C-alpha cells in the first residue's frame with residue numbers, strides 16, 4: 079500500500095480479495111469508510127490511470143485551464159417569432175460542438191433544485207441502503223453501481239451512479255428507491271419534464287435537418303413522431319466524491335453517449351470536459367441550465383451531419399459533485415438508421431442499422447472506453 083494511504087480497517091492489502099470487494103462497493107463507500115479522521119489521503123492503485131490517460135498528461139490537455147463557452151440556445155426564444163433563427167443556431171451548435179447550453183427552459187428552479195437535493199440525499203444514505211439497488215442486469219429498471227463498467231474495468235473511475243430506467247414508468251417506478259421518502263415523486267416529476275423538453279428540442283432538431291416538411295406524424299416510411307414520443311429515457315445520477323489526488327484518475331473516462339440527445343443537469347461544481355478541436359475544454363456550469371449533447375444515435379440518424387462528441391469528467395480534491403444525465407432515444411426495440419432523406423448519391427449511407435440490444439451486447443463484451451461502439455457501426 080502506498081505510504082499514507084488510509085483505507086477501511088477491513089482492508090489490508092491491495093491485492094487481496096477483500097480489497098477488490100471493497101472497490102466494488104464504490105467510491106462513496108471508500109471515502110466514507112476510512113480511518114484517518116474521515117480523510118482519504120491517497121488514491122488506491124485500482125483508480126490510478128496509466129500516465130497517458132491521466133488528465134493534464136497530453137498535448138490535448140495543455141489548455142484544460144481554458145474554460146469553454148458553449149453555444150447557448152434560448153428555449154423560450156425557440157417557441158417565439160425568432161424560431162427560424164434559433165433553429166439555425168441550434169444546427170450550428172450541433173454541427174460545430176455537438177454540445178450546447180439550454181437556457182430559459184420551462185423547468186422550474188424548484189423541480190431542478192429538488193432533483194439535485196434528492197440525488198445528494200440518496201448518496202448520503204448508508205451503504206446497505208444504497209446496495210439494495212445494486213445489480214449487474216443491464217435491463218434492470220434501477221441499477222446502482224460504480225466506475226464505468228465495473229465488471230470489466232481494470233482501472234476504476236472515481237464515480238458511483240444510480241441508473242433509473244423510465245420505460246414504461248408504470249412498471250419501473252415501483253423498483254426506484256423509496257428512500258429518501260420523496261425520491262420517487264421528485265424524480266418522476268423531473269423525468270417527465272425533461273422528456274417534454276427533449277421532445278421540443280428533438281422537434282426543432284428534426285426541423286433543422288429538413289425532416290419535418292411533411293405533415294407532423296410521418297417522418298419517412300419507417301418512422302413517425304410517435305416513435306419519438308414513445309422513446310426510451312434513462313436517467314443516470316452520477317456522484318463524484320472529492321478525490322485526494324485528482325490528477326491520477328477520472329470521474330468518467332472519455333466516452334460518447336449512446337442515445338439521440340442527453341440533457342445533463344450538474345450542480346455548481348465543474349468537472350465536465352468535452353473534446354473540441356483536439357483539446358479537452360472545461361464546461362463552465364451555468365446554474366439551472368441544461369448541457370445538451372448529441373448522442374451516437376443522432377449521429378447515425380443524421381447520417382453524420384451532427385456528430386456525438388467525446389466527453390469526460392475530472393474530479394477535484396475539495397468538493398464532491400452531482401450530475402444527472404437524462405438519455406433519450408427511440409424505443410429500445412426500434413432500429414436506428416440514417417434517415418432516408420439524408421442519404422443520396424452525394425451523401426451515401428455512412429452507418430449500419432443498430433438497436434439498443436446490439437449496444438448492450440457490445441458494452442457487455444468489451445470495455446467501451448471511447449466511441450468504439452459507433453466506430454463499429456460505420457460503413458466507411
Ligand SMILES: O=C(O)CCC(=O)C(=O)O
Nearest residue numbers: 314316335350391401403
Ligand atoms: O457528470 C458529467 O458531467 C457527465 C456525465 C456523463 O457524461 C454521463 O452520465 O454520460
Ligand SMILES: [Fe+2]
Nearest residue numbers: 333334335389
Ligand atoms: Fe456522457
